[in-house]
Amino acid sequence: MSALKFKLAYRNLFHDRLRFVATIVGIVFSIVLVTVQAGLYVGFRRMVTTMIDHSPADLWIMPAGTKCFEDPSLLDDRQRFRALAIEGVVDAAPLVIGYAQWRLPSGTTTPVFIVGSELQGFGVRPWNLVAGRVEDLSIPDAVAIDQSYSERLGVSATGANAEIRDQRVQVAAMTRGIRSFTTTPYVFAGVDRARAYTGMAPNKASYFLVRVSPDADAGKVRRQLRESLSDVEVLTAAEFRSRSRNFWLFGTGAGAALFAGALLGLIVGTVIVAQTLYSSTKDHLSEFATLRAIGSSSRYIYMVIVWQALLSAIVGFIGAAGISAIVVRMTAESALAVVVTPGMTFALFLLTGAMCVASAIAAIVQVMRIDPTTVLAR
Amino acid sequence: MSEPVLDAVGVGKFLGHGAGRVHALKGVDLSLMGGELVLLMGPSGSGKTTLLSILGCLMTPNDGTVRVRGEPVGNLDPEALAGIRRNHIGFVFQSYHLFPTLSAEDNVRLALDVRGERSQRKAAREVLGLVGLAHKTKAFPNELSGGEQQRVAIARAIVGKPSVILADEPTGALDAENGKAIMTLLADIAKDSSRGVLVVTHDPRIVPFASRIVHIEDGRIVRQETGGEARRVSQS
Numbered sequence: 001m002s003a004l005k006f007k008l009a010y011r012n013l014f015h016d017r018l019r020f021v022a023t024i025v026g027i028v029f030s031i032v033l034v035t036v037q038a039g040l041y042v043g044f045r046r047m048v049t050t051m052i053d054h055s056p057a058d059l060w061i062m063p064a065g066t067k068c069f070e071d072p073s074l075l076d077d078r079q080r081f082r083a084l085a086i087e088g089v090v091d092a093a094p095l096v097i098g099y100a101q102w103r104l105p106s107g108t109t110t111p112v113f114i115v116g117s118e119l120q121g122f123g124v125r126p127w128n129l130v131a132g133r134v135e136d137l138s139i140p141d142a143v144a145i146d147q148s149y150s151e152r153l154g155v156s157a158t159g160a161n162a163e164i165r166d167q168r169v170q171v172a173a174m175t176r177g178i179r180s181f182t183t184t185p186y187v188f189a190g191v192d193r194a195r196a197y198t199g200m201a202p203n204k205a206s207y208f209l210v211r212v213s214p215d216a217d218a219g220k221v222r223r224q225l226r227e228s229l230s231d232v233e234v235l236t237a238a239e240f241r242s243r244s245r246n247f248w249l250f251g252t253g254a255g256a257a258l259f260a261g262a263l264l265g266l267i268v269g270t271v272i273v274a275q276t277l278y279s280s281t282k283d284h285l286s287e288f289a290t291l292r293a294i295g296s297s298s299r300y301i302y303m304v305i306v307w308q309a310l311l312s313a314i315v316g317f318i319g320a321a322g323i324s325a326i327v328v329r330m331t332a333e334s335a336l337a338v339v340v341t342p343g344m345t346f347a348l349f350l351l352t353g354a355m356c357v358a359s360a361i362a363a364i365v366q367v368m369r370i371d372p373t374t375v376l377a378r
Numbered sequence: 379m380s381e382p383v384l385d386a387v388g389v390g391k392f393l394g395h396g397a398g399r400v401h402a403l404k405g406v407d408l409s410l411m412g413g414e415l416v417l418l419m420g421p422s423g424s425g426k427t428t429l430l431s432i433l434g435c436l437m438t439p440n441d442g443t444v445r446v447r448g449e450p451v452g453n454l455d456p457e458a459l460a461g462i463r464r465n466h467i468g469f470v471f472q473s474y475h476l477f478p479t480l481s482a483e484d485n486v487r488l489a490l491d492v493r494g495e496r497s498q499r500k501a502a503r504e505v506l507g508l509v510g511l512a513h514k515t516k517a518f519p520n521e522l523s524g525g526e527q528q529r530v531a532i533a534r535a536i537v538g539k540p541s542v543i544l545a546d547e548p549t550g551a552l553d554a555e556n557g558k559a560i561m562t563l564l565a566d567i568a569k570d571s572s573r574g575v576l577v578v579t580h581d582p583r584i585v586p587f588a589s590r591i592v593h594i595e596d597g598r599i600v601r602q603e604t605g606g607e608a609r610r611v612s613q614s
Contacts, residue, residue, distance in 0.1 A: 290477070
């Protein structure tokens with residue numbers, strides 16, 4: 001790569017500053033749109049499985065046909081005991097979930113999503129605690145909520161009281177960043193209190209979280225659980241995660257909408273860059289004809305155009321990355337955060353480059369038709 | 379004068395299609411020897427530019443053969459023809475065709491850059507010095523006069539040390555003084571026996587610089603005369 005080729009490319013590009021700015025604005029907004037859509041997708045993917053991700057279970061026992069973590073249904077304790085009887089099962093901890101109404105001291109109510117686990121065994125217990133401890137949930141009526149819902153739940157600090165299903169609750173611990181994409185606040189409690197808050201019978205649970213002995217063959221344990229238990233499914237955490245994601249992302253159409261938005265962004269960006277490169281090439285056609293006349297290879301000319309495309313991509317990506325970083329920061333504490341990982345950033349950079357190079361095709365096709373004799377006087 | 383650097387034998391060319399098809403060149407024979415400055419003169423539409431395009435490997439003939447430094451170029455594809463141009467032919471155009479976004483030095487370097495040559499900057503400065511523009515290496519075309527721009531174009535044409543310099547109406551856009559200066563430069567270049575210069579022109583003022591003048595009319599070479607003969611005719 002010669003420096004002069006690069007110089008010619010950037011001089012061509014910067015020669016018409018207004019057009020260059022328009023191109024960059026187009027690329028920036030295209031990439032920001034793609035980033036936001038992709039970031040929402042990643043954020044959504046993470047959020048819909050956050051409870052599964054924070055469970056140490058090797059296997060999840062759930063009623064047959066369960067679509068996602070939030071799909072409330074009932075299992076009987078007898079199934080738990082049958083599970084515990086299988087060789088290799090160390091524990092089968094009940095997990096209770098369900099919707100309930102939270103009554104504020106003012107008398108107004110708001111829906112909440114109860115997550116109840118055994119506090120001594122293993123289960124889904126609150127994490128990212130900013131006030132109180134997990135052990136505090138063993139205090140009668142104690143619950144944990146996320147601080148982002150404090151105002152909505154009328155809680156200013158730990159120790160605050162409210163009611164669920166006409167039963168007193170006291171906020172004993174507070175977390176940070178455990179938000180629900182449904183916007184219904186999670187309320188963590190002990191498994192017995194959770195049953196009481198959701199109106200579930202004491203011998204029922206939503207899931208049984210199975211821990212398999214390290215010495216046991218997890219696959220074999222799973223097969224035995226399936227054979228032994230009727231009307232249930234036994235999924236690994238990865239399978240349950242995948243099922244929940246598929247339901248929320250594709251079963252509801254949310255994922256398709258995010259993909260469509262990202263695709264639209266790409267198309268808009270490609271068209272904008274293609275249009276700019278095409279018109280820039282057209283403006284410099286006599287220069288490209290001169291290059292051809294003085295003996296440059298086609299490849300040399302293509303490289304000048306591709307460099308123009310890549311330069312646009314680099315400048316556009318830097319602008320897009322800046323704006324995207326602001327969006328990520330602004331949405332970090334929101335119900336649905338835009339999540340951008342380092343891998344995504346790199347992929348988006350490659351995507352920007354690919355988009356701009358693809359956009360150069362129209363310009364290259366135009367240059368291929370150049371007749372170098374046009375540089376001669378007629 | 380020595381070997382022919384450019385040799386055309388029986389060159390014919392049709393331009394256009396259908397009813398608009400024109401027989402632009404009809405069996406043209408022309409040689410350009412090293413150390414020679416040849417003027418190709420003729421009225422508009424006589425085939426000068428078409429012949430220049432074919433001799434410059436910008437276009438291929440329908441009939442006849444063209445050899446550049448003895449190498450036939452008739453059956454070469456466009457990329458191979460571009461290779462012949464960058465290695466053996468330097469062009470000087472009437473409208474200069476400099477790159478407006480590049481300095482004089484970079485414009486000259488381009489001719490080396492397309493050949494993939496290194497050490498371009500030094501060579502470009504040396505050649506700009508030869509054409510009297512050592513003090514304008516950093517100037518952009520819009521900061522140069524027409525004569526200076528044509529000097530840069532000549533520098534670009536000769537920096538790669540090609541065997542053939544083809545100049546298309548090089549003085550067409552210049553006043554008499556600048557035209558004379560440009561022709562002096564081209565005549566100096568033609569003193570090198572390894573190089574030949576072919577100038578397409580309408581301009582009778584440049585006849586005194588020619589070693590030979592070739593007249594073309596209606597696609598045929600109708601007359602050739604030496605520079606001395608032409609000067610005697612014009613004086614009488």
